[in-house]
Amino acid sequence: MHKRLRLGGHGLFPAGRDPEERCTTDERRIPEATVARLPLYYRALVEVAEQAVGTVSSEQLASLAGVNAAKVRKDLSYLGSYGTRGVGYDVDYLMREITQELGLTQDWPVLIVGLGNLGRALANYRGFGARGFRIVALVDADPEKVGQCIGEMTVETLGDLPAIVAERRVAIAVIATPAHAAQEVADRLVEAGVRSILNFAPAVVSVPEGVSIRKVDLATELQILAFYQQHREHV
Amino acid sequence: MHKRLRLGGHGLFPAGRDPEERCTTDERRIPEATVARLPLYYRALVEVAEQAVGTVSSEQLASLAGVNAAKVRKDLSYLGSYGTRGVGYDVDYLMREITQELGLTQDWPVLIVGLGNLGRALANYRGFGARGFRIVALVDADPEKVGQCIGEMTVETLGDLPAIVAERRVAIAVIATPAHAAQEVADRLVEAGVRSILNFAPAVVSVPEGVSIRKVDLATELQILAFYQQHREHV
DNA sequence: CGGTGTGAAGCCTTTCACAGCA
DNA sequence: TGCTGTGAAAGGCTTCACACCG
Numbered sequence: 441m442h443k444r445l446r447l448g449g450h451g452l453f454p455a456g457r458d459p460e461e462r463c464t465t466d467e468r469r470i471p472e473a474t475v476a477r478l479p480l481y482y483r484a485l486v487e488v489a490e491q492a493v494g495t496v497s498s499e500q501l502a503s504l505a506g507v508n509a510a511k512v513r514k515d516l517s518y519l520g521s522y523g524t525r526g527v528g529y530d531v532d533y534l535m536r537e538i539t540q541e542l543g544l545t546q547d548w549p550v551l552i553v554g555l556g557n558l559g560r561a562l563a564n565y566r567g568f569g570a571r572g573f574r575i576v577a578l579v580d581a582d583p584e585k586v587g588q589c590i591g592e593m594t595v596e597t598l599g600d601l602p603a604i605v606a607e608r609r610v611a612i613a614v615i616a617t618p619a620h621a622a623q624e625v626a627d628r629l630v631e632a633g634v635r636s637i638l639n640f641a642p643a644v645v646s647v648p649e650g651v652s653i654r655k656v657d658l659a660t661e662l663q664i665l666a667f668y669q670q671h672r673e674h675v
Numbered sequence: 676m677h678k679r680l681r682l683g684g685h686g687l688f689p690a691g692r693d694p695e696e697r698c699t700t701d702e703r704r705i706p707e708a709t710v711a712r713l714p715l716y717y718r719a720l721v722e723v724a725e726q727a728v729g730t731v732s733s734e735q736l737a738s739l740a741g742v743n744a745a746k747v748r749k750d751l752s753y754l755g756s757y758g759t760r761g762v763g764y765d766v767d768y769l770m771r772e773i774t775q776e777l778g779l780t781q782d783w784p785v786l787i788v789g790l791g792n793l794g795r796a797l798a799n800y801r802g803f804g805a806r807g808f809r810i811v812a813l814v815d816a817d818p819e820k821v822g823q824c825i826g827e828m829t830v831e832t833l834g835d836l837p838a839i840v841a842e843r844r845v846a847i848a849v850i851a852t853p854a855h856a857a858q859e860v861a862d863r864l865v866e867a868g869v870r871s872i873l874n875f876a877p878a879v880v881s882v883p884e885g886v887s888i889r890k891v892d893l894a895t896e897l898q899i900l901a902f903y904q905q906h907r908e909h910v
Numbered sequence: 911c912g913g914t915g916t917g918a919a920g921c922c923t924t925t926c927a928c929a930g931c932a
Numbered sequence: 933t934g935c936t937g938t939g940a941a942a943g944g945c946t947t948c949a950c951a952c953c954g
Contacts, residue, residue, distance in 0.1 A: 471922070471923075472922090472923095473924090475899060475902050476895075478902065479892075479894065479898040480879070480895070482898070483877065483878075483894075497934090497935065497936090498935075498936070499935085504879065505879060506879035506880075506881060508925080510925055510926075510927095511923090511924070511925085513935090513936060513937065513938085514923095514924080514937085514938080516936090516937090517936085517938070521936080521937065523936050523937075524931090525931045525932055525934080525936045525937080526931070526932050526933070526934045526935050527932070527934080527935070527936085528934095528936080529936090541902065542902050542905075543902060543904065543905030543906075544898065544901065546905070548897070548901055557796040557799045561792045561797075562796075562893070564792045565792050565793060565893070571894075573897050573901075611904050612897065612900055635907060636900040636903065637900075638893075638896050638900060642718065644719075644739065644740060645741075652900055652903045652904065654899065654900060656893070657714075658891070659714065659806075660714040661891060662783070662785070662808050662847065663713070663777050663779065664710060664711055664713075664714065664889065665871040665887055666777055666808075666871070667710050667713065667776065667777050667778060669778065669783075669846050669870060669887065670777075670778030670781070672870065672885070706944075706945070707944090708945060732912090732914090733913075734913085743946085743947080744913095745946075745948070746946070748913090748914060748915065749915085749947090751914090751915090752915055752916070756914080756915065758913080758914050759913085759914075759953090759954065760912080760952070760953045761911070761912045762913070762914085762954070763912095763913065764914090912953105912954095913952105913953095913954095914951105914953085915950105915952080915953100916951090916952100917950095917951100918949090919946105920947075920948090921945085921946075921947090922943105922945075922946090923942100923943085923944080923945090924941105924942080924943075924944090925941085925943090926939105926940085926941075926942085927940090927941100928938095929936105929938090930936085930937085930938100931935095932933105932934095932935095
């Protein structure tokens with residue numbers, strides 16, 4: 441049996457709902473912080489499963505995932521109570537549940553926009569395609585780049601976005617363009633129907649409600665490290 | 676005048692302090708969440724400064740940095756009260772303060788370990804060296820790779836880490852190795868004297884107290900996006 | 911006036927600690 | 933006995949709202 445989950449107040453539901461109905465709704469939201477840790481647990485479980493162990497304790501999972509045991513238990517309890525007291529969690533079962541929850545049972549066609557150094561590296565990055573994520577298109581605005589082969593794919597033109605997204609059912613796109621192009625690319629992606637974006641460009645990109653965007657920013661990460669490093673040095 | 680800051684409760688100070696003393700201590704910790712946003716403000720300020728504007732309001736900064744105005748004001752108030760009521764913040768002055776705080780006035784020699792696809796891309800990534808970060812060494816364990824030229828640098832061997840770190844005063848290292856090598860590389864980095872690590876390998880890496888580590892994990896990011904995408908699709 | 915600086919409230923997350931169950 | 937599941941407490945972050953001041 442699988443219960444339906446509701447996510448944050450993204451305005452996807454009519455505002456004025458009958459209070460009765462709201463109470464009977466199977467309201468089981470998973471906190472963002474927990475969602476962000478599910479991939480860690482997943483990876484830890486893969487490791488455990490390789491060793492053909494039947495069960496794991498929250499303590500073991502915690503150490504493999506680099507968090508503490510209380511957090512593991514609380515997080516997993518949001519998915520449902522899949523553990524056995526006095527024993528631990530069944531590895532296979534838990535892995536199936538998390539796989540399910542993260543949507544890794546299905547195939548996710550991914551599109552990369554921008555094929556400079558970083559984009560090219562991402563295109564070739566094996567283990568990127570880790571479980572379900574499959575790069576199905578490379579797109580660039582530069583006519584020089586269009587037509588080039590990278591790995592086993594050919595770079596296509598930005599203008600074809602709508603067709604590419606529709607035909608190949610792209611749900612997730614990666615932006616690896618220079619900063620100044622990021623917002624326009626995002627707009628075109630959203631217009632083409634993409635609802636999830638991973639942004640590597642060092643720029644703030646905003647998207648309408650109902651679209652998810654996450655960013656990975658090297659310069660920012662280094663600057664944060666520099667902050668702590670500096671303040672350690674100055675005692 | 677510049678006040679000294681204290682960072683997190685890392686046990687650097689004796690626990691049982693005289694309450695009197697605690698009150699008089701210039702206790703001005705900057706919350707982690709705020710530190711993580713300083714780079715965004717910095718970038719926003721660079722943009723503003725290019726337009727030769729003298730002051731910015733928290734509202735303007737907020738929109739450029741993709742956060743809200745209250746957050747900007749609170750964050751900046753941790754650095755000190757550098758704004759002028761009714762006017763806003765002096766762009767140059769604020770930029771200098773943040774630059775100072777983030778430690779971007781000094782030069783940060785960076786080392787990259789692991790020169791697969793990703794490592795190579797990072798090595799060539801311009802704008803990585805954005806402000807103060809300078810790649811001073813490339814290191815790999817694979818004898819095949821040692822000696823190769825990437826950009827204007829030559830790949831060196833992992834065994835030389837201690838000498839490289841010491842001589843070139845490396846404070847920050849980037850791990851771009853396969854997952855299975857990450858922990859050992861981290862250990863060797865720490866032993867060699869590195870105190871800040873940015874980890875791109877999809878593995879949990881632990882470091883001793885006093886060393887900062889941050890991670891950038893593509894697979895995790897995609898999985899988080901997949902989670903929300905899936906839960907949107909299922910209504 | 912207009913916009914900062916900041917207590918206070920509210921929300922989210924983490925941690926604690928132990929009841930409850932195999 | 934051992935480990936999960938979970939209320940409750942604690943802590944941290946965000947947001948509000950307005951006093952204060954140039």
